[in-house]
Structure formats: C-alpha cells, structure tokens
Amino acid sequence: MAIATAKLTDPTVRAAVIAINAGDRQAFVDLLTPDATMSDDGSDRDLQDWIDREIFTVRGHMEVRSEADGGRALVADFRNETWGEMRTAWRFTVEHGRIGRFETGQA
Template sequence: MTIATAKLSDPAVRTFVAAINAGDRDAFLAVLTPDATMSDDGSDRDLRDWIDKEIFTVRGRIDVQTESDGGHALIANFTNETWGEMRTAWRFTIDGGKISRFDTGQA
C-alpha cells in the first residue's frame, strides 16, 4: 500500500518526494542545503550528476510504502526508465528544515 505524498510526516521529505514525482528539478534542489551530499548503495555520489542520471532525465518516480524515524526513513518503490521498478530504502538528514544528506539503495 502506498502512502500519499501529502501524508508524509516530515515537510522536507514530503517536498523531496513531490518534486521527484512532478519531475521538478528546481523544487528538488530548493529543498536541499547548498552543500547537500548523498550516497547510493553505500557509495558517495556527485549529487547533481546522480539526480540527473537517475531521476530527472529518466522520469524517476518514488512511491512510498512505509516511513519511520519521524519520516526520515522511507521504504519505497522507485521507478525510472533506466532500471524499471526497484524496492529502495531512503534515509534523510534534516538541517534547518532542509535536507543536508540522503542515502538510498536497494531495500
């Protein structure tokens, strides 16, 4: 069962998911701190290169299945035109209402 984006607990995470699903790169970047970092499957990646390759040029979509840790940890089905659908885990570090780091990988 999918959790509606509007029902996600943390406002920054809610904006992050909504921006991905709307294909809105500007809104996505606006919810991140200027020095935000990320990892994929345990390896740090260049955030801007990764989001373009994995999300915004390949119609990425995130359908949240569960949330925990006050909305800072998600299990979701992530879909894009490169990899199809996969079950993923997302963990967020929030700083001043913005995301300073996110870690994702297969769940």
C-alpha cells in the first residue's frame, strides 16, 4: 500500500516527490543545492540531463511504498513513459532544506 505523499516525513523529500508527480521541473530544481549530484544504479550521472530524460520529459511518477532514515530513504514504484513501472530505492541527502545529492536504483 502506498504512503500518501502528504504524509512523507521529511518536508524537502515530500516537496521533491510532489514536484516529480506534478511534472514541475522548476519546483524540483529549486529544491537542489547549486552543486547537487546524483547517481543511478551506483553510477554518477549528469543530474540535469538525468532528471529531464528519466523524469520530466517522460512523465515520471512515484508511489512511495515505504520510508526510512527520517523520510530520506524511500522505496517507491516509479514509472515513466520510457521504462514503464519498476520498484526503486531513493536516498536523499538534505542540507539546510535542500537536496545536495540523491541516489536511486532498482530496489
């Protein structure tokens, strides 16, 4: 059973999930630190290219199934128009209310 987005513990992560599900790229980018980084399945990627290719140009959407680490570690069913739906793990590093890094991959 999914966790309602409004009930996610960490406010920054909650805002990120809301932005992803709304297709609001600018709101998502506004949550990132200027030097934010990310990795996908253990490999660092170009963050701006990745979020466009995997989330915002292909209607990415997350249904969070569980959270840990104060809401900064999620397991979610993620879907987009490229890959369909898959179970994914997400880990966010939040600094002063902004995301400095996130890591994702298949769960």
